[in-house]
Amino acid sequence: MPDDAAPEPHEQHFVRWLRALADAVERDPALAARVQQEAAATPVSDEPALPPDLATLTVPDEPAVPIAPAAPSETLVETVELRTPASEPAEAAITPTLRHTRRSSRYGPPSVTGRAADLGTGIPDPFALYATGGEDGLRRALDTLRIGSLRAIIRAHGIDPQGKLGAGATEKRLMSAIIAAAKRASAPPPRTPRTPRKGTPRTQKAEHK
Amino acid sequence: MTAICVANNKGGVGKTTTVVNLAAGLARQGHTVLVVDADGQGNATYALTGRIHPVPSLYDVLVDKTTIQQVLWTTNEDNVWLVPGDARLQNIDVELAARAGREWKLAKALAGQTFDYIVIDTPPSLGVLTQNALAAAHGVVVPISLTEFSLIGMDKLLATIDDLGQELDIPDLRLLGILVTFFEDNKLGRETYGILEKKFEEQLFATVVPKNVKLEEAHRRNESILAFAPNGPAGQAYAELAREVKKRAGAEQTPYSRRRAGAR
Numbered sequence: 001m002p003d004d005a006a007p008e009p010h011e012q013h014f015v016r017w018l019r020a021l022a023d024a025v026e027r028d029p030a031l032a033a034r035v036q037q038e039a040a041a042t043p044v045s046d047e048p049a050l051p052p053d054l055a056t057l058t059v060p061d062e063p064a065v066p067i068a069p070a071a072p073s074e075t076l077v078e079t080v081e082l083r084t085p086a087s088e089p090a091e092a093a094i095t096p097t098l099r100h101t102r103r104s105s106r107y108g109p110p111s112v113t114g115r116a117a118d119l120g121t122g123i124p125d126p127f128a129l130y131a132t133g134g135e136d137g138l139r140r141a142l143d144t145l146r147i148g149s150l151r152a153i154i155r156a157h158g159i160d161p162q163g164k165l166g167a168g169a170t171e172k173r174l175m176s177a178i179i180a181a182a183k184r185a186s187a188p189p190p191r192t193p194r195t196p197r198k199g200t201p202r203t204q205k206a207e208h209k
Numbered sequence: 210m211t212a213i214c215v216a217n218n219k220g221g222v223g224k225t226t227t228v229v230n231l232a233a234g235l236a237r238q239g240h241t242v243l244v245v246d247a248d249g250q251g252n253a254t255y256a257l258t259g260r261i262h263p264v265p266s267l268y269d270v271l272v273d274k275t276t277i278q279q280v281l282w283t284t285n286e287d288n289v290w291l292v293p294g295d296a297r298l299q300n301i302d303v304e305l306a307a308r309a310g311r312e313w314k315l316a317k318a319l320a321g322q323t324f325d326y327i328v329i330d331t332p333p334s335l336g337v338l339t340q341n342a343l344a345a346a347h348g349v350v351v352p353i354s355l356t357e358f359s360l361i362g363m364d365k366l367l368a369t370i371d372d373l374g375q376e377l378d379i380p381d382l383r384l385l386g387i388l389v390t391f392f393e394d395n396k397l398g399r400e401t402y403g404i405l406e407k408k409f410e411e412q413l414f415a416t417v418v419p420k421n422v423k424l425e426e427a428h429r430r431n432e433s434i435l436a437f438a439p440n441g442p443a444g445q446a447y448a449e450l451a452r453e454v455k456k457r458a459g460a461e462q463t464p465y466s467r468r469r470a471g472a473r
Contacts, residue, residue, distance in 0.1 A: 026264075027296075027297060029265075032264070123285070145431070146429065148427075148431030149259040151436075152283075155287065
């Protein structure tokens with residue numbers, strides 16, 4: 001779907017259907033487990049086709065359509081949609097975000113929509129998130145968190161032992177520090193350059209030949 | 210270990226704000242604190258972790274055989290742990306309706322925990338979740354905002370808590386105090402506080418939490434007021450409340466094993 005185009009009616013219907021399914025999954029852990037199983041078992045194609053007749057779809061006990069292309073996850077039901085303005089495009093509605101979307105200078109409460117990244121339980125582990133999702137994955141996950149959680153990550157994982165990030169550090173700065181630390185930790189240890197032995201330079205070998 | 214239930218069947222009186230900041234206040238005095246989010250709105254969970262309706266949660270502890278240890282989370286506050294709550298708790302009255310000993314499930318689950326304090330957030334109702342919270346608690350903190358409607362319901366609420374205590378056979382459950390929240394220092398606020406003071410005397414906490422925008426800002430940042438604005442009036446009020454609660458709660462409480470929960 002192009003970014004600037006309004007969603008087609010059948011696409012809107014599909015989004016509504018997905019939301020209804022997400023709600024049902026959230027209420028029923030057994031269904032969540034089945035959906036997760038189904039999603040893991042279903043091969044993900046490059047171009048997932050929409051079901052043939054969306055108008056007849058209802059939320060079934062057993063999901064009738066494959067839940068591609070969502071990646072299988074331990075906590076499919078972590079986040080629910082709290083508030084989605086009716087005017088918001090369907091694509092934005094399923095984008096995981098906890099950010100305050102500023103459309104005008106007027107105050108608007110944060111929209112919590114879609115599924116947040118799988119952050120695990122408790123204080124998220126940025127190193128594990130980096131290992132599984134790379135820099136982009138970690139950035140997306142951190143983007144769903146507020147400053148209190150970012151500070152907690154830094155504190156819990158000893159990312160700022162010298163206390164350089166003061167009380168006034170912004171979310172952006174905290175995020176950068178976390179990402180940099182995760183990058184550093186995942187980088188292979190630098191190889192110590194071999195010092196050439198005295199008396200056996202390559203030129204000498206060449207001379208012998 | 211002392212378990213404190215923060216309850217009021219009226220909504221919007223500052224229960225969750227009190228739970229989060231009281232827990233932070235106690236933690237900053239060097240205690241280990243467990244927050245139990247028994248409200249299906251999951252606001253304490255959000256305030257302490259930034260997560261919304263995580264699964265598994267307290268629901269699984271109360272309905273299934275999940276243990277507290279399996280749903281124990283670290284939080285954004287040092288020394289504060291959390292048993293998260295999720296939206297499924299809103300229907301738990303129905304789920305537990307036919308189960309024997311349904312009011313004691315939380316108390317049983319919490320038995321053996323070694324936290325210094327357990328602070329339990331409750332929904333704005335006196336249903337099975339609040340009953341579980343009361344059955345698990347040694348003391349009750351009742352936050353009240355200074356509005357006419359809150360005052361009208363206050364007598365009834367205290368009587369109900371008393372009745373529940375007797376009904377559930379919890380002799381050592383006591384009212385730790387009534388906490389005035391969102392206090393506005395104007396003529397009406399002072400008048401209303403005067404009425405409360407006259408009526409409830411020593412049951413009122415000396416600490417009064419002022420209406421302060423920083424409290425809401427702290428929630429938005431997923432921080433306690435003691436992390437965000439410790440020196441502001443609200444931050445100081447909650448630090449003082451923690452000291453007062455600690456004093457009123459006293460030392461070690463009756464272990465659950467000696468209460469009725471253990472006898473079942």
